[in-house]
Amino acid sequence: xxxxxxxxxxxxxxxxxxxxxxxxxxxxxxxxxxxxxxxxxxxxxxxxxxxxxxxxxxxxxxxxxxxxxxxxxxxxxxxxxxxxxxxxxxxxxxxxxxxxxxxxxxxxxxxxxxxxxxxxxxxxxxxxxxxxxxxxxxxxxxxxxxxxxxxxxxxxxxxxxxxxxxxxxxxxxxxxxxxxxxxxxxxxxxxxxxxxxxxxxxxxxxxxxxxxxxxxxxxxxxxxxxxxxxxxxxxxxxxxxxxxxxxxxxxxxxxxxxxx
Amino acid sequence: xxxxxxxxxxxxxxxxxxxxxxxxxxxxxxxxxxxxxxxxxxxxxxxxxxxxxxxxxxxxxxxxxxxxxxxxxxxxxxxxxxxxxxxxxxxxxxxxxxxxxxxxxxxxxxxxxxxxxxxxxxxxxxxxxxxxxxxxxxxxxxxxxxxxxxxxxxxxxxxxxxxxxxxxxxxxxxxxxxxxxxxxxxxxxxxxxxxxxxxxxxxxxxxxxxxxxxxxxxxxxxxxxxxxxxxxxxxxxxxxxxxxxxxxxxxxxxxxxxxxxxxxxxxxxxxxxxxxxxxxxxxxxxxxxxxxxxxxxxxxxxxxxxxxxxxxxxxxxxxxxxxxxxxxxxxxxxxxxxxxxxxxxxxxxxxxxxxxxxxxxxxx
Numbered sequence: 001x002x003x004x005x006x007x008x009x010x011x012x013x014x015x016x017x018x019x020x021x022x023x024x025x026x027x028x029x030x031x032x033x034x035x036x037x038x039x040x041x042x043x044x045x046x047x048x049x050x051x052x053x054x055x056x057x058x059x060x061x062x063x064x065x066x067x068x069x070x071x072x073x074x075x076x077x078x079x080x081x082x083x084x085x086x087x088x089x090x091x092x093x094x095x096x097x098x099x100x101x102x103x104x105x106x107x108x109x110x111x112x113x114x115x116x117x118x119x120x121x122x123x124x125x126x127x128x129x130x131x132x133x134x135x136x137x138x139x140x141x142x143x144x145x146x147x148x149x150x151x152x153x154x155x156x157x158x159x160x161x162x163x164x165x166x167x168x169x170x171x172x173x174x175x176x177x178x179x180x181x182x183x184x185x186x187x188x189x190x191x192x193x194x195x196x197x198x199x200x201x202x203x204x205x206x207x208x209x210x211x212x213x214x215x216x217x218x219x220x221x222x223x224x225x226x227x228x229x230x231x232x233x234x235x236x237x238x239x240x241x242x243x244x245x246x247x248x249x250x251x252x253x254x255x256x257x258x259x260x
Numbered sequence: 261x262x263x264x265x266x267x268x269x270x271x272x273x274x275x276x277x278x279x280x281x282x283x284x285x286x287x288x289x290x291x292x293x294x295x296x297x298x299x300x301x302x303x304x305x306x307x308x309x310x311x312x313x314x315x316x317x318x319x320x321x322x323x324x325x326x327x328x329x330x331x332x333x334x335x336x337x338x339x340x341x342x343x344x345x346x347x348x349x350x351x352x353x354x355x356x357x358x359x360x361x362x363x364x365x366x367x368x369x370x371x372x373x374x375x376x377x378x379x380x381x382x383x384x385x386x387x388x389x390x391x392x393x394x395x396x397x398x399x400x401x402x403x404x405x406x407x408x409x410x411x412x413x414x415x416x417x418x419x420x421x422x423x424x425x426x427x428x429x430x431x432x433x434x435x436x437x438x439x440x441x442x443x444x445x446x447x448x449x450x451x452x453x454x455x456x457x458x459x460x461x462x463x464x465x466x467x468x469x470x471x472x473x474x475x476x477x478x479x480x481x482x483x484x485x486x487x488x489x490x491x492x493x494x495x496x497x498x499x500x501x502x503x504x505x506x507x508x509x510x511x512x513x514x515x516x517x518x519x520x521x522x523x524x525x526x527x528x529x530x531x532x533x534x535x536x537x538x539x540x541x542x543x544x545x546x547x548x549x550x551x552x553x554x555x556x557x558x559x560x561x562x563x564x565x566x567x568x569x570x571x572x573x574x575x576x577x578x579x580x581x582x583x584x585x586x587x588x589x590x591x592x593x594x595x596x597x598x599x600x601x602x603x604x605x606x607x608x609x610x611x612x613x614x615x616x617x618x619x620x621x622x623x624x
Contacts, residue, residue, distance in 0.1 A: 056517050058513060058517060061440075086520070087519060089516065089517050089518060090517065090518040090519030090520075091519060093517075095514065095517040095518075097510060102511060103510050103511055103513075103514040104511055105528070105529050105532075106511075107532045108528070108532075116515075116528070117518045117519070120519050120520050172519075
């Protein structure tokens, strides 16, 4: 079962700065294997989030993809039309943001915002959708799904919101989840619970997860593969165990020392 | 506040609106006026076109409660018209004929709201007596009744006009701000074309395009369309600005990431965030529509006689002689004033309620 889900090939992203072009990502290559958890680590500004946004083709207008390919499940992702992309996002790729408070619309209930994904990507009727949402909330171990369903984002605690967002991301059963620093705003005990949840979902739902993080502890604990980025380039990649046991690049060594 | 219940920001704003005495009073006044307009044909003692030429410019009828020193049920005397040496009208009460005021008086068959057949009106006096609560106009038509019928037109034009122009303004502004670029440029230049021409002249120009042979309903509809054509552009510009900033919010990115269509994102995730502004703007712009209709009708380009609207009723008050001799023809002006003021105050209070920065500072 080691088939490749996503291949990123020679991906280069640039931003226009006056007459000059600056490269945010240069020639990066890596694969995401089905059902694997891949960690993407690196300092701030090293291009982690840009890489993630490329996977949803949601770069801001100032950024352009210069060259490269993203092949998702055999399909060249960069040639899809906007309409095809809409069917892709949410259904094939789920996204978990760093701060769920901002990623939920404050005027709509959590329940409705999860339901929205189902409206867009499934033909369930209203009743089926609602029971599916409750099931999802239960799946991310929210103890009182009915209450959370009817709540507005500001009424929930940080941990609850994060769980609700995970529920939203997996609602249309995607094959890949991209989690952009999912635990950095949570306290330590909550972090542990969320990590456990990721592991569980990874096994139960056969999800591949692209985990963007600073936290090497999390990486060691959770991920199968590791990609280390610095200044828009990949400096090291491989099996997590191997890389952490024998870091070859000086930056990886520094990173390891800094967290010990 | 009840902890188990969940409140949306709108419910919170409504909650603080309910606490405001000023807002509550004027909102009730508006509801009262709209209610009266809705049931105009039942409440009005006469129809809007029922004329009594021998009673032209009759002053408001006096209602008497005391007959020969004893308290009785309210009644009115018959009035007779004569002219004084300056050829001015003088109405005298004819004490030999008195007519009692009654509830549910029988009249000719008519239809309430055009559907329910009815043979009675809410109140009136015994026939052949007449009661003119606010006097009569040049053709001897009851101003009170015409005010009620006119309210139907004058008050509904504001609501319908605002619905059309705000629908248009929200949509155009939302689309322009969300897509940006060329779409934004084209839509905004279009808005500016509308805003360039002074409102009143644009209104007159558009009115002149409407054919003369329209019946009264077509005229009514064309006035609504004309008025809403003028109002949408300003709103579209403001909504466009808000949507430019709103589309950068993370939940819009999140919604895109979930694969929602652009239209859904604009409708559900961008426009609702402009509502606290636009609800206030709606309230504050309704008076503009009411005044617009009144202005058009006043100069004879709006609703045509015998149909009543507050504007065309006011055209009776265009000469100073009439205002001096028969001040009651100004009554529609008073109602326009009341309505416009109420909308402005309700809008003002709503703005305070929606503005979280003002909360707790001001408890009106």
